[in-house]
Amino acid sequence: MNILLVVPRLNIGGAETYVAMTAVALKQLGFTVSVASGGGMLADFLREKGIKHYFVPIRFNTALSAWMLEQIIRKNQIHIVHANSAAAGITAVQARQRVRVPVIYTAHGVFGHNAKEMTINQCDKIICVSEYVRQYAIEKGFTANKLITVYSGIDLNKFKPDIKKTSVIRNNLGIPEEAFTIAIVSRIKNLHNKGHADILKILEKYSGAQDWHLMVIGKGKGLWKLKYHIWKNNLNKRVHCMGHIVNVQDVLDGADAMVLPSNFETFGLVLAESMAMEKPVVTYAVGGTPEVVDHERTGFLVEKNNLDELYRRLCMLADSKNLRIEMGRQGRRWVENHFDSKIMTNKLVEIYQSLGR
Structure with a gap:
């Protein structure tokens, strides 16, 4: 399967680290993985791991970014788009309207604060990083059977004590x-x-x-x-x-x-x-x-x-x-x-x- 991970930027942060770790883990399992973002220090890390990175200015122009995602999806025959953060989710939903591909959204925070964020409900599956986030989304009106709690993971080979x-x-x-x-x-x-x-x-x-x-x-x-x-x-x-x-x-x-x-x-x-x-x-x-x-x-x-x-x-x-x-x-x-x-x-x-x- 060809997986496209989307995140607004690749500087250090919760969603960004999640994307980088997921991309590397999926590649090790044999998936073809690429990442689209506005760039950042983790983009170089991903390139070193042999993961292709596409520059997409998600936070600056949603319409342009959606068009760019569409081109990436078509060119690389992407099977799954996995968006992270509200801006990436909104952009991926817009791209989905022009090209038929399943879109998954991981909610690293609470969402559904405005009409734009409510369009995330058009995603095929919404992953919540805690049960608290899932219940919050249900209260906001998101489709319950699309919501699933998957806790963020820790690389235990990386995080281990050394006294x-x-x-x-x-x-x-x-x-x-x-x-x-x-x-x-x-x-x-x-x-x-x-x-x-x-x-x-x-x-x-x-x-x-x-x-x-x-x-x-x-x-x-x-x-x-x-x-x-x-x-x-x-x-x-x-x-x-x-x-x-x-x-x-x-x-x-x-x-x-x-x-x-x-x-x-x-x-x-x-x-x-x-x-x-x-x-x-x-x-x-x-x-x-x-x-x-x-x-x-x-x-x-x-x-x-x-x-x-x-x-x-x-x-x-x-x-x-x-x-x-x-x-x-x-x-x-x-x-x-x-x-x-x-x-x-x-x-x-x-x-x-x-x-x-």
């Missing part, structure tokens, strides 16, 4: 060997969207957290505000801004736990990645996070905006290395059983084959 790296990472950052260290991995849109402000407040205000360290992995428009806040509150020696890191698994070994007090998550891929690295996770119970974290076994789910409870759960981890180790091991097993990329890929293949007959 020998811990000392090296901490030495490079100036973190004491025995200091309880938490990590947050996300785009920094602002200080509140992913909960950076909540973590900083704990480091500032709570007496038991005065020796804790924080690794901030990611960048975004809010980074300068974050750095100013760190400087203003004399947290420079305990908060380490590491910027954007492509292979985040290379630095997660430096942390004892991962925290993600987001306002909202449709799934929370970084939670699964951290658990694969045998890190206990602490997150607000929002959106799809309760489907990712097995509460009190692989980490803790906390009521949104409950800073005292967030601090209490982090204290439990700070006070017990044995608890961190046991939760980390449970987390790895949990990911192996539920979020292995092989599970996801096999389910995708089943969907492709059901539509491509």
Whole structure:
């Protein structure tokens, strides 16, 4: 089967990483795979893997992009179009109106907010990355029997712990060997969207957290505000801004736990990645996070905006290395059983084959 994966861009992000990982996995299974996007650093990665990339300016001109997709579909005798993100889904639906080919859409976030996004209901199958997203789509009026939950997968060969790296990472950052260290991995849109402000407040205000360290992995428009806040509150020696890191698994070994007090998550891929690295996770119970974290076994789910409870759960981890180790091991097993990329890929293949007959 010839599969065309479509995504607006190929910079680092949840949907983009999903597309790159899926493309490589499908190629290894013998599928002919190509990708259409507006470009980005992952496009070069795909070319190195022998996967053809087509430039299509999806976010800038839907009509032109739909026409370009039509030409790619016809030229390459594409059997399945698999779109990712609302813009890609809308574009693929328009192309489908001119060329008969099944279209699958993976919803990496909630959708159906306007008339354009409602056209995604014309897709043959809609994959939701969490049951939360599926139920949300049903409430929005999408056809229930088109919707299927397939959790995003983790490459367990890539995300695996290596305790020998811990000392090296901490030495490079100036973190004491025995200091309880938490990590947050996300785009920094602002200080509140992913909960950076909540973590900083704990480091500032709570007496038991005065020796804790924080690794901030990611960048975004809010980074300068974050750095100013760190400087203003004399947290420079305990908060380490590491910027954007492509292979985040290379630095997660430096942390004892991962925290993600987001306002909202449709799934929370970084939670699964951290658990694969045998890190206990602490997150607000929002959106799809309760489907990712097995509460009190692989980490803790906390009521949104409950800073005292967030601090209490982090204290439990700070006070017990044995608890961190046991939760980390449970987390790895949990990911192996539920979020292995092989599970996801096999389910995708089943969907492709059901539509491509």
